Amino acid sequence: METVACPDCDLLQRIPELPLGGKASCPRCGKTLAAQLPDPLDRPLALTLAAAIAFVTANAMPLMSLSAAGREASTTIIGGAQQMWLQGREETAIAVAVCAVIAPACYIAFMLTALLAARRSPAPRWVGTLLQWADRMRPWSMNEVMMLGILVALIKIAQLATVTPGIGMYAVGVLVLLLSTIAVTFDPREIWKRVAWANGRKASPAPHPAASAPAAP
Amino acid sequence: MSATALSALQEGLVSCETCGLLSRPAGADQRGRCPRCGAGLEARRRQSIQRTWALIIAAAICYIPANILPVLTTHTLVSSESDTIMAGVIYLYTSGSWPLALIVLVASVMIPIGKLVALGYLLISVQRGSVKNNRDRVRLYRLVELIGRWSMLDVFVDAFVVALVQLKPLMSVEPGPGVLFFMAVVILTMVAAQSFDPRLVWDSDGDGQGRNG
Numbered sequence: 001m002e003t004v005a006c007p008d009c010d011l012l013q014r015i016p017e018l019p020l021g022g023k024a025s026c027p028r029c030g031k032t033l034a035a036q037l038p039d040p041l042d043r044p045l046a047l048t049l050a051a052a053i054a055f056v057t058a059n060a061m062p063l064m065s066l067s068a069a070g071r072e073a074s075t076t077i078i079g080g081a082q083q084m085w086l087q088g089r090e091e092t093a094i095a096v097a098v099c100a101v102i103a104p105a106c107y108i109a110f111m112l113t114a115l116l117a118a119r120r121s122p123a124p125r126w127v128g129t130l131l132q133w134a135d136r137m138r139p140w141s142m143n144e145v146m147m148l149g150i151l152v153a154l155i156k157i158a159q160l161a162t163v164t165p166g167i168g169m170y171a172v173g174v175l176v177l178l179l180s181t182i183a184v185t186f187d188p189r190e191i192w193k194r195v196a197w198a199n200g201r202k203a204s205p206a207p208h209p210a211a212s213a214p215a216a217p
Numbered sequence: 218m219s220a221t222a223l224s225a226l227q228e229g230l231v232s233c234e235t236c237g238l239l240s241r242p243a244g245a246d247q248r249g250r251c252p253r254c255g256a257g258l259e260a261r262r263r264q265s266i267q268r269t270w271a272l273i274i275a276a277a278i279c280y281i282p283a284n285i286l287p288v289l290t291t292h293t294l295v296s297s298e299s300d301t302i303m304a305g306v307i308y309l310y311t312s313g314s315w316p317l318a319l320i321v322l323v324a325s326v327m328i329p330i331g332k333l334v335a336l337g338y339l340l341i342s343v344q345r346g347s348v349k350n351n352r353d354r355v356r357l358y359r360l361v362e363l364i365g366r367w368s369m370l371d372v373f374v375d376a377f378v379v380a381l382v383q384l385k386p387l388m389s390v391e392p393g394p395g396v397l398f399f400m401a402v403v404i405l406t407m408v409a410a411q412s413f414d415p416r417l418v419w420d421s422d423g424d425g426q427g428r429n430g
Contacts, residue, residue: 009224075377083376089397148370155309
C-alpha cells in the first residue's frame with residue numbers, strides 16, 4: 001500500500017496491491033495511477049531496443065523518391081529539415097529536426113539506458129534523471145504526426161510526379177507502432193521504486209513483480 | 218478511501234511532479250526538494266494561470282499571420298503560385314482527395330482554434346472558482362494535451378514537399394513565411410497546455426467534498 005496524490009486532481013489516496021494486469025485509477029478524476037504490468041522491465045526494454053533499430057533504419061534510408069521528366073530526387077527524414085534550412089527558414093528547420101529526429105532519438109536513448117541500468121536494484125541516481133528527461137522529450141517526439149505528414153506530402157506530389165515510397169517509410173511505420181507500444185508496457189513507478197534516493201536513503205528493494213500478492217478486495 | 222476526499226494541498230503535503238513521491242515540506246512557504254529524485258517541489262505549477270494566459274494570447278496573435286501568409290510557393294517554368302494553409306486544403310479537396318483535405322483541415326485549422334478556446338475556457342472557469350463539471354473539465358484538458366501535437370502536421374507536410382520537389386528549373390517549391398508563424402502557434406499552445414495545472418480545477422472544491430464517482 002502506498003499513499004499518493006493524483007497528479008491531475010491532487011486527491012490523496014492509497015494504491016492497493018494490484019493483481020497482474022490490474023490498474024488503479026483515481027476515483028475522482030479517472031486518471032490511471034498505477035498498473036501492475038507483466039515483465040515491467042523486460043518488455044519495454046525489448047521494445048525500446050527494437051525501436052532503436054527501426055529509428056536508425058528510418059533515418060538512414062530514403063523515405064521516398066520522385067521522378068518527373070527524367071529527373072530524380074529523393075529525401076530522408078533529416079533532408080526535410082535540411083532543405084528548410086537551405087531555403088532560409090532556419091527556425092522551422094530546427095523545429096522539424098527536433099520533433100522528427102532529436103526528441104525521438106533522445107527519448108529512445110534515455111529509455112534504453114534507464115531500463116538497462118534499472119536492472120540492478122538499487123539503481124544509480126542518474127537513472128531517475130534520465131527517466132525525467134525521457135518524459136520531457138515525449139511530447140516533442142512526433143514520429144506519428146511526421147508519418148501522416150509524409151503521407152499527405154506524398155499524395156500532394158503524386159499529382160505532379162511519380163512518387164515511390166522507400167525503405168525509410170516502412171521503418172517509420174514500424175517505429176511509430178513500437179513507440180506507442182512502449183508507453184502501454186511501461187510504468188515509470190516501477191523504476192522509481194528501484195532508484196537510490198537523492199537524500200542518501202537507500203531504495204527499498206522492489207518485490208519481484210512475479211511474486212506480487214493476489215488482488216486486494 | 219476516507220469519507221471526505223482530501224487533496225494533498227489541504228493536508229500540507231506535496232506530490233513530486235517528476236517521480237510522484239508524496240512528501241511533507243520542512244516548513245510552510247518553503248519550497249524544498251524531493252527526497253527521492255531531487256526535483257524542486259511545488260504544490261501547484263508556478264504562476265500557472267498567468268503563464269498559460271500569456272502563452273495562449275501569444276499563440277492567438279501568431280495564428281493570424283499563420284493563416285494569411287503563404288506557407289508554400291511553387292515555381293514552375295511558366296508561373297509561380299503561393300498557397301496559404303486554407304488554399305492547401307482547398308487544393309487537396311478539388312484534386313479529389315477529400316479525406317486528406319479533411320485531415321489537414323482538422324489538424325491545421327480546427328485543432329489550434331479548439332486548443333485556444335478550450336484552454337481559455339479552463340482558465341476562466343478556474344479564475345471564477347467554478348465547481349461544476351470538474352471531471353469533464355479535466356477530461357477536456359487531457360484531450361488538449363493528447364491531440365495538440367497533431368497540429369504540427371502541416372509543418373511536416375510543407376517540409377517534405379519542399380525537400381522533395383527540387384527539380385530546378387522545371388519545378389521547385391519553397392517555404393513561405395506563414396510556416397514560421399504556424400509553427401509558433403503549435404509550440405506556444407503545447408507549452409501553454411504544459412503550464413496549465415489541472416489540479417487548479419479541483420481547488421475551488423474547498424470543503425473537500427469532491428464529486429466522487
